Amino acid sequence: MKILLLGDVVGAPGREVVAQRLPAFRVEQGIDFTVINAENVVDGSGVNRASFRVLRSAGANVCTTGDHVYKRADILKLFKLHPDEILRPANYPPSAAGRGWCVHGDVAVINLIGRVFLDGGDDPFRVVDEILEQIDASIILVDMHAEATSEKRAMGFFLDGRVTAVVGTHTHVPTADEEILPKGTAYVTDLGMCGAYRSVIGRQIDPVLYRFRTRMYAPFGVAEEDVRATGVVVDVDEETGKARSIERVTLRMEE
Numbered sequence: 001m002k003i004l005l006l007g008d009v010v011g012a013p014g015r016e017v018v019a020q021r022l023p024a025f026r027v028e029q030g031i032d033f034t035v036i037n038a039e040n041v042v043d044g045s046g047v048n049r050a051s052f053r054v055l056r057s058a059g060a061n062v063c064t065t066g067d068h069v070y071k072r073a074d075i076l077k078l079f080k081l082h083p084d085e086i087l088r089p090a091n092y093p094p095s096a097a098g099r100g101w102c103v104h105g106d107v108a109v110i111n112l113i114g115r116v117f118l119d120g121g122d123d124p125f126r127v128v129d130e131i132l133e134q135i136d137a138s139i140i141l142v143d144m145h146a147e148a149t150s151e152k153r154a155m156g157f158f159l160d161g162r163v164t165a166v167v168g169t170h171t172h173v174p175t176a177d178e179e180i181l182p183k184g185t186a187y188v189t190d191l192g193m194c195g196a197y198r199s200v201i202g203r204q205i206d207p208v209l210y211r212f213r214t215r216m217y218a219p220f221g222v223a224e225e226d227v228r229a230t231g232v233v234v235d236v237d238e239e240t241g242k243a244r245s246i247e248r249v250t251l252r253m254e255e
Contacts, residue, residue: 001238003107003141004034004249005167006231007174008066009041010195010202011222013253015054017229018194021251022058029233031059033107035141037169037191038063038086044202044222046071052078052086061104062087064111066145066170067118069098089113089145091120091127101131106238108137110163112155114146114170125158132162138241142166149175149189156187164241165234167191172201174230174248184242192230199223227253 004026009018018036026034038060041051045068052074055063063086069075070088078086079098089111090100101110110131112124121127128142140163144155152168159166161183167190168175174192181187195202200209200223207218229251235244 001032001139001236002030003139003165003234003236004029004031004231005141005143005165005191005234006034006036006229007191007193008037008039008169008172008195009055010172010193011040011042011044013196013222013224013227014194014202014229015041015051017227017251017253019054019058020253021229025251026059031233033061033104034059035062035064035109035143036060036194037065037143037145039065039068039145040193040195040202042072044220046075047078047086048072048074049078052082056085061085062102062109064109064143064145064169065089066113067120087111089121090131091122091124093121101135103135103137106137107139107141108135110140110142112142112144114144114148114151116146116148116151118147124155128155128159138238139164139236140241144168145170147171152189156181156185160185160187164236164243165246167232176248178232178246178248180243180246184240186232186234186243186246188232188246188248191232194229196223196225196227198225
């Protein structure tokens with residue numbers, strides 16, 4: 001089985017590149033299952049029903065999220081209508097709307113959020129242990145939405161041999177450390193983003209520089225140049241649930 005995991009979709013450019021490139025790529029590469037992080041899909045923060053439909057129509061089986069999950073009121077309706085197609089961090093309080101994991105046939109997806117430099121939830125290590133006791137699926141994919149590379153890396157080793165893949169999201173910069181960990185789990189610290197790369201993590205450059213240099217408020221508009229979608233393709237042994245390979249991919253917007 002071939003699984004595609006794409007990083008945070010940032011605004012209209014991210015939606016557009018996914019809609020334009022993903023359907024054909026899935027066919028050409030024989031992709032069987034696709035996971036996309038959707039937490040920044042509306043103007044760079046949050047997700048609504050229209051943007052969710054775009055990602056689903058393009059081929060996303062499951063959308064994960066992160067710290068911006070509740071920025072749009074639409075998310076509450078989405079959680080009711082699509083409880084197994086869009087997730088919130090599983091280590092948020094149990095009373096929070098939405099689910100943190102789902103199962104589609106032989107494939108399970110778990111959404112976690114880190115606690116280092118983030119207003120995260122409960123201990124993601126303890127919570128994922130509890131979830132794994134409940135899951136009956138041969139292939140398990142984990143989106144670790146976190147700021148600190150150390151926390152993501154630690155989660156990879158914590159779950160090595162127990163899940164199929166641990167992929168990091170949130171920092172919007174694709175990392176070059178994709179590998180199969182010693183016990184068979186595919187790992188990468190960050191998938192990057194689907195959005196404009198001539199930017200500061202998807203946002204317009206000048207207002208970000210102004211904020212850094214003056215500490216004064218400036219609205220961070222979504223950038224529009226050099227649009228790409230980045231992530232990884234993981235080839236999985238369906239009998240064992242272990243990863244055979246992991247490969248970084250970049251899909252560029254066609255003119």
